[in-house]
Amino acid sequence: MKGRFYKGAILLLLAAPVITLLGFDKISNKMISDFSLRNTDSRYVSLKDYPDAKGFIIVFTCNHCPFAKLYPPRLNDLNQKYKPLGVPLLAISSTDTIVYEEDTYPMMVAKAKKEHFNFPYLFDEMQAVAKNFQAQKTPHAFVIWKENGRWEVKYSGAIDDNGAEPDKVKNRYAANAVDALLGGKEVPIKETKSIGCQINFRPLPASPKER
Amino acid sequence: MLLRNLFAGAILLLLSFNSYGQYNTLHIPDTLSGTTFNLNIRDTFVQFRPGNQTITAGINGAFWGPTLFLNKGDSVYMNVHNFHNDTTTLHWHGMHLPAVMDGGPHQTIPPGTIWQPYWKVTNNAATFWYHPHLHMKTEEQLAAGLGGFIIIRDAVEAALPLPRTYGVDDLPLVLTSRSFDASNAFIHVSPYGDYMLVNGTMNPQVSLPKQYVRLRILNAELERGYNLGFSDNRTFYVIGNDGGLLDAPVPVTRVKLLVGERVEILVNLGSDAIGSGVDLEAFNAGMPFGFPGSEPSTTGAFGSLLNNINFPILHINVAAATAGAITALPAVLVTNTYLTAADATVTRTLNVTDGTPGGPGGPGTPFYFDHTPFALATINKTVDLNTVEMWSVTNNNVFGHSFHIHDIQFKILSRSSGPVNSYESGWKDTYYLGVNETVTFVAKFSDYADDIHPFMYHCHMAPHEDGGLMGQFVVKDATGVATTKQPGDFTIYPNPANNRVYVLLADPAMQVYYITITNAVGRTMYMLPRPQLAGGIDVSNFAPGVYLMQLTDEQTKKTIVKRFVKE
Ligand SMILES: [Cu+2]
Numbered sequence: 090m091k092g093r094f095y096k097g098a099i100l101l102l103l104a105a106p107v108i109t110l111l112g113f114d115k116i117s118n119k120m121i122s123d124f125s126l127r128n129t130d131s132r133y134v135s136l137k138d139y140p141d142a143k144g145f146i147i148v149f150t151c152n153h154c155p156f157a158k159l160y161p162p163r164l165n166d167l168n169q170k171y172k173p174l175g176v177p178l179l180a181i182s183s184t185d186t187i188v189y190e191e192d193t194y195p196m197m198v199a200k201a202k203k204e205h206f207n208f209p210y211l212f213d214e215m216q217a218v219a220k221n222f223q224a225q226k227t228p229h230a231f232v233i234w235k236e237n238g239r240w241e242v243k244y245s246g247a248i249d250d251n252g253a254e255p256d257k258v259k260n261r262y263a264a265n266a267v268d269a270l271l272g273g274k275e276v277p278i279k280e281t282k283s284i285g286c287q288i289n290f291r292p293l294p295a296s297p298k299e300r
Numbered sequence: 301m302l303l304r305n306l307f308a309g310a311i312l313l314l315l316s317f318n319s320y321g322q323y324n325t326l327h328i329p330d331t332l333s334g335t336t337f338n339l340n341i342r343d344t345f346v347q348f349r350p351g352n353q354t355i356t357a358g359i360n361g362a363f364w365g366p367t368l369f370l371n372k373g374d375s376v377y378m379n380v381h382n383f384h385n386d387t388t389t390l391h392w393h394g395m396h397l398p399a400v401m402d403g404g405p406h407q408t409i410p411p412g413t414i415w416q417p418y419w420k421v422t423n424n425a426a427t428f429w430y431h432p433h434l435h436m437k438t439e440e441q442l443a444a445g446l447g448g449f450i451i452i453r454d455a456v457e458a459a460l461p462l463p464r465t466y467g468v469d470d471l472p473l474v475l476t477s478r479s480f481d482a483s484n485a486f487i488h489v490s491p492y493g494d495y496m497l498v499n500g501t502m503n504p505q506v507s508l509p510k511q512y513v514r515l516r517i518l519n520a521e522l523e524r525g526y527n528l529g530f531s532d533n534r535t536f537y538v539i540g541n542d543g544g545l546l547d548a549p550v551p552v553t554r555v556k557l558l559v560g561e562r563v564e565i566l567v568n569l570g571s572d573a574i575g576s577g578v579d580l581e582a583f584n585a586g587m588p589f590g591f592p593g594s595e596p597s598t599t600g601a602f603g604s605l606l607n608n609i610n611f612p613i614l615h616i617n618v619a620a621a622t623a624g625a626i627t628a629l630p631a632v633l634v635t636n637t638y639l640t641a642a643d644a645t646v647t648r649t650l651n652v653t654d655g656t657p658g659g660p661g662g663p664g665t666p667f668y669f670d671h672t673p674f675a676l677a678t679i680n681k682t683v684d685l686n687t688v689e690m691w692s693v694t695n696n697n698v699f700g701h702s703f704h705i706h707d708i709q710f711k712i713l714s715r716s717s718g719p720v721n722s723y724e725s726g727w728k729d730t731y732y733l734g735v736n737e738t739v740t741f742v743a744k745f746s747d748y749a750d751d752i753h754p755f756m757y758h759c760h761m762a763p764h765e766d767g768g769l770m771g772q773f774v775v776k777d778a779t780g781v782a783t784t785k786q787p788g789d790f791t792i793y794p795n796p797a798n799n800r801v802y803v804l805l806a807d808p809a810m811q812v813y814y815i816t817i818t819n820a821v822g823r824t825m826y827m828l829p830r831p832q833l834a835g836g837i838d839v840s841n842f843a844p845g846v847y848l849m850q851l852t853d854e855q856t857k858k859t860i861v862k863r864f865v866k867e
Contacts, residue, residue: 187821187823188411188412189385247352250351250352284355286343286385
């Protein structure tokens with residue numbers, strides 16, 4: 090316990106409570122501005138295209154991440170159940186396509202077709218929407234709700250509590266949030282940690298001379 | 301194909317990790333052999349505990365990579381493909397090779413890039429390993445699960461009557477520990493994990509045959525040391541250190557193994573009843589102050605449920621002997637000719653300095669060598685090629701360390717605390733440097749001069765290394781005369797290219813030090829240290845577009861950039 094410098098510990102010890110507090114604060118107040126992103130059918134999609142929507146399930150996901158690969162059937166189920174209730178699901182891919190060839194737009198088109206996505210799969214090429222949401226991992230789910238004509242974040246975090254074993258899921262965080270909101274109730278768990286591959290925001294382009 | 305392997309790995313681990321609270325079958329890492337090795341670094345996940353999976357990083361798998369079998373004398377070629385979403389490096393720990401191939405903090409592999417180092421294997425038969433070495437990120441990337449064994453074979457070792465059937469009577473054991481949060485994600489409040497992992501298996505057990513078995517044990521912890529022994533205190537035999545076999549087996553009942561060190565042991569199960577069991581155990585209770593993991597706290601900055609206690613590492617079930625079992629201990633192993641103090645023409649001293657006490661309330665300040673924090677741009681030592689040097693490293697400081705130096709294998713000459721342990725009498729590249737101790741070693745810096753890319757010396761405890769307890773040295777060929785030539789020019793053909801591009805050097809005698817190819821949006825496609833260019837460079841997988849080739853020539857170390865088009 091003596092004489093060690095442990096950078097990670099400093100970050101964790103100092104940052105963890107701060108992030109939790111800020112995060113919680115943000116979740117209950119955070120407003121999301123509308124966006125316009127290209128779907129895999131090449132049309133652009135915005136929130137305002139759904140005038141009757143009460144809310145949305147927004148899932149930041151991607152093609153390459155092994156953890157994200159576990160969820161497409163569950164995303165289809167969520168959209169199938171909640172879209173008719175006025176809460177459609179939109180999936181957004183915001184990972185760095187300079188790094189991941191697998192996440193480029195043509196590959197997204199192929200993925201949406203292969204997995205029979207029944208929801209839009211939107212390409213956030215500039216990573217601007219992920220930054221606006223402060224999406225951390227793929228997958229990272231948000232439930233947003235219309236409050237006085239604005240979109241407010243009501244839930245942020247994991248879709249549920251078991252990625253690889255859907256039959257062992259105990260807590261369907263995102264679905265529970267939607268159920269509560271549809272019933273006019275308080276969301277029981279407003280925030281969890283999203284689990285998966287870190288969404289790395291692209292740094293400024295490096296000079297080609299740099300090694 | 302790659303994806304399938306990844307999922308196969310994940311599923312395998314799923315099965316072996318599923319039952320928490322009872323024994324799980326020890327995972328034996330897959331093997332790769334030959335002279336070309338494809339290593340794919342990825343983000344992935346593992347079912348360590350009931351409930352959600354733990355996000356990890358793996359090489360060709362889910363946690364910890366394949367064991368690479370290399371033959372002494374072979375030239376080996378590595379295709380390291382970084383699919384991980386962060387820059388990394390891959391260091392070949394213990395290996396004698398050119399600095400530009402070493403995989404230290406300077407040989408960074410950006411995401412999406414293929415790095416192709418190669419070298420001739422000159423090390424003797426022993427157990428080595430590979431792991432990330434990115435400055436300030438080593439702890440994070442090691443913790444995620446990146447790393448793997450390298451086992452070198454040679455004719456001398458092959459002629460000895462030793463167990464060498466991998467996974468049967470010759471087992472690699474990588475020791476580490478991790479802690480988990482409520483969603484089963486790894487957490488690193490402390491560098492000491494709460495749960496032991498052997499080859500990535502929690503609570504492992506293995507069936508071993510009733511005969512002499514060989515265990516190749518690597519401490520790949522972030523910080524904890526292990527005081528190894530068996531639960532019945534039986535004598536076992538150290539046959540090899542970091543860099544090769546000892547002259548003869550050394551009988552012991554305990555071996556201290558610090559981060560980065562390897563030890564090869566023989567243990568005789570020939571007198572055990574079939575069906576009986578014995579544990580490989582950490583006798584860490586009551587270890588002296590400064591031994592990493594001797595702290596009493598179970599929580600907080602340096603806390604762990606495994607601190608300052610004895611705990612089982614691996615449960616061994618004794619099974620029937622195999623055909624061709626090794627039933628006797630060899631009296632002698634190999635003939636080593638060690639360097640002595642008299643061989644050294646240069647002596648150096650290093651001191652561990654700075655570093656203030658941490659505690660349950662938080663960590664202290666970083667350790668340095670000689671009050672100098674590690675800086676990528678500073679070369680701390682220059683060693684003349686082919687010199688035998690004696691280094692004394694002194695730690696009059698508040699905590700123990702695990703000293704490691706790249707490029708060489710050395711011989712420990714003395715410990716100020718007492719005699720050098722008989723079990724560390726062979727070729728070493730890493731050792732325990734206790735509190736108030738000076739350890740002196742001797743080594744020859746041969747073969748690989750390079751005044752650009754340095755080798756590292758550092759504490760192998762990841763938080764210390766990331767904190768700056770590291771320095772770097774270049775090996776310089778004093779006979780080489782620096783020239784003031786112009787950088788060597790070149791042309792690329794065909795341009796536009798389809799499958800391969802060829803490099804035509806303006807001066808055919810010119811040697812290429814480094815080629816980097818980037819695409820138009822800035823992704824590094826290839827990093828090719830000292831590429832062999834006769835067969836051209838494969839660009840068949842490149843998307844059509846414009847690419848930049850940066851070529852650095854060996855003599856001037858200057859870089860010229862040219863464009864080519866892939867059709
Ligand atoms: Cu240290």
